[in-house]
Amino acid sequence: MHITRPGRRFGARIAIAGAIALSLTLSGxxxxxxxxxxxxxxxxxxxxTFAGPNGEKPDALSALSLTADEIAKVKAGNFTAAFVWHTSSDFVTAVEKGAREEFEKLGIKVVASTQAGFNAATQANNVQTVLALHPSIVVGIAVDPTSAAKAFQPVVDSGTKLVIMTTPPAGYKAGKDFVSIVTEDxxxxxxxxxxxxxxxxxxxxxxxxxxxxxxxxxxxxxxxxxxxxxxxxxxxxxxxxxxxxxxxxxxxxxxxxxxxxxxxxxxxxxxxxxxxxxxxxxxxxxxxxxxxxxxxxxxxxxxxxxxxxxxxxxxxxxxSLGIGQGLALAGAFGVLNKPAPALVASDPxxxxxxxxxxxxxxxxxxxxxxxxxx
Missing domain, CATH: 3.40.50.2300 (Response regulator)
Structure with missing residues (x-):
């Protein structure tokens, strides 16, 4: 996964993460x-095995499993979700497709999807725009981990469940500030x-x-x-x-x-x-x-x-589809207040x-x- 600059590809491209793209842009x-x-x-x-950005140890996607009763509770909860992406790309489209399909199975309505064009200020504005819709879950990836710590803080403060693809805001901890990181193995x-x-x-x-x-x-x-x-x-x-x-x-x-x-x-x-x-x-x-x-x-x-x-x-x-599925399931863990693995990895x-x-x-x-x- 590599996250590329606007007009070029990740994946995604994980793309790699927003921090890579920012480093490339700034280094010149x-x-x-x-x-x-x-x-x-x-x-x-x-x-x-490998370690996450804060030393997290990965679990497989299968660790994000819900019982029939838990799925029923999620479906009955009238929960909503929003995406706060770093950019648009084929990879992001595929990940969102996987997440939307899983959200639909869980009865969670997607109310917004934003992308920041690798601009940290734009992403901060997108967070505010999304929060005005009062989503239960925000799926995001930091454009710049340092500035994202402030940008995503209103999500944490509001009690909205934050789920991370690959790159969390600096200083954020799983189980406290966000539910889980989902990325590639x-x-x-x-x-x-x-x-x-x-x-x-x-x-x-x-x-x-x-x-x-x-x-x-x-x-x-x-x-x-x-x-x-x-x-x-x-x-x-x-x-x-x-x-x-x-x-x-x-x-x-x-x-x-x-x-x-x-x-x-x-x-x-x-x-x-x-x-x-x-x-x-x-x-x-x-x-x-x-x-x-x-x-x-x-x-x-x-x-x-x-x-x-x-x-x-x-x-x-x-x-990509597995990453999206994992993000949606982690969001469901969040609204259920069910402890989730700190880091979950999708098979390449x-x-x-x-x-x-x-x-x-x-x-x-x-x-x-x-x-x-x-």
């Missing part, structure tokens, strides 16, 4: 290089990336690693999980160059240098999809038909580059050329765009 700086990394294989199996996403490229390369060869170089809990852990699982599951594969970027528009230049420096490199991992578009452009500009890319988030441009043995080996979706979706159409539908709940050409 070129990518920086990290030291080359050549990890040896590990005999110890990596963990399939980062360790499973990293493993899925490693498995896609490992199988594509038949377990051997040189790999490039291009990651987001700022301190952000979500992306950092997903990137590290890829490295850990690649080293464990595919010991004959070696990361020969590890580079960082702060601005996703710089990835083409960085990837071009990596390709020139390592003529035997046959794969590149990138933190998220819109950043990977520049890597695909660099591969094509170099005339290299033997280098494959793997990355996170569903993206129509990269999906098209997967068709016909193109340069993209696969994508890892965020489990591995997408390759073999399952592109079905996997896209499973993750986004919509048909593969005709522009992809499959």
């Amino acid at each position: 700086c070129a990518a920086t290089s990290g030291p080359a990394s050549t990890p040896t294989s590990s005999a110890t199996q990596p963990t399939l 980062l360790s499973k996403a990293g493993k899925a990336n490693a498995d896609i490229i490992g199988k594509e390369m038949k377990g051997e060869g040189e790999v490039g690693y291009l990651s987001y170089n700022a301190n952000f809990w979500f992306t950092n852990q997903r990137d590290q999980a890829f490295k850990d699982w690649l080293g464990y599951s595919y010991p004959k594969m070696q990361i020969v160059d590890s580079e960082g970027f702060a601005d996703e528009t710089a990835t083409q230049t960085i990837a071009a240098a990596m390709i020139a420096k390592h003529p035997n490199m046959k794969a590149i991992y990138v933190s998220w999809a819109t950043a990977a578009q520049g890597v695909v452009a660099a591969i094509r500009a170099a005339g290299r038909t033997d280098i494959k890319v793997v990355t996170n988030d569903l993206d129509t441009t990269l999906a098209a580059a997967m068709v016909g043995n193109g340069p993209v080996a696969g994508l890892v979706g965020n489990g 979706t591995s997408v390759t050329g073999d399952n592109l159409k079905d996997a896209w539908k499973a993750d986004y709940g919509s048909d593969l765009p005709a522009s992809v050409g499959k």
Whole structure:
């Protein structure tokens, strides 16, 4: 999941979270290089767990279960819900679709959906607009965690149940200020990336690693999980160059240098999809038909580059519908005053050329765009 700037994609894109987008917008700086990394294989199996922004340990979506009596109480409560998003995107649309479907099953009426265009002041205004409708539940994600602490405080003070997608306001605690965080399972996403490229390369060869170089809990852990699982599951594969970027528009230049420096490199991992578009452009500009890319988030441009043995080996979706379902169920926990897990994770979706159409539908709940050409 990466949260992109307006006019470009997350996922979502988790998109990644609003904090990433804000960091990219404010930094305005070129990518920086990290030291080359050549990890040896590990005999110890990596963990399939991760930690939330405040050290929360994740539970599966199945932990958000309601009894028949609890569902009946929610349906009888005439509860309402509103969305306070950071931006609009295909990922957000898919998450909201999953949430709306679950809210409908629970008899909870959605009264508003707002998006802030990655503007913290706009989001603060949206909070006030939504609260005027007196919703029982607010589903939100902070554009900027620091300013969001003040912006979302009226939600907390009003007794409205706040549910968070990925990025909470700074200082907010689960069970006190909000019900739960719902996000993607980062360790499973990293493993899925490693498995896609490992199988594509038949377990051997040189790999490039291009990651987001700022301190952000979500992306950092997903990137590290890829490295850990690649080293464990595919010991004959070696990361020969590890580079960082702060601005996703710089990835083409960085990837071009990596390709020139390592003529035997046959794969590149990138933190998220819109950043990977520049890597695909660099591969094509170099005339290299033997280098494959793997990355996170569903993206129509990269999906098209997967068709016909193109340069993209696969994508890892965020489990978008599942995230939406989890947000709605967490909201129901809130109005019931039922203790909820602090952090809940949706399973990611591995997408390759073999399952592109079905996997896209499973993750986004919509048909593969005709522009992809499959």
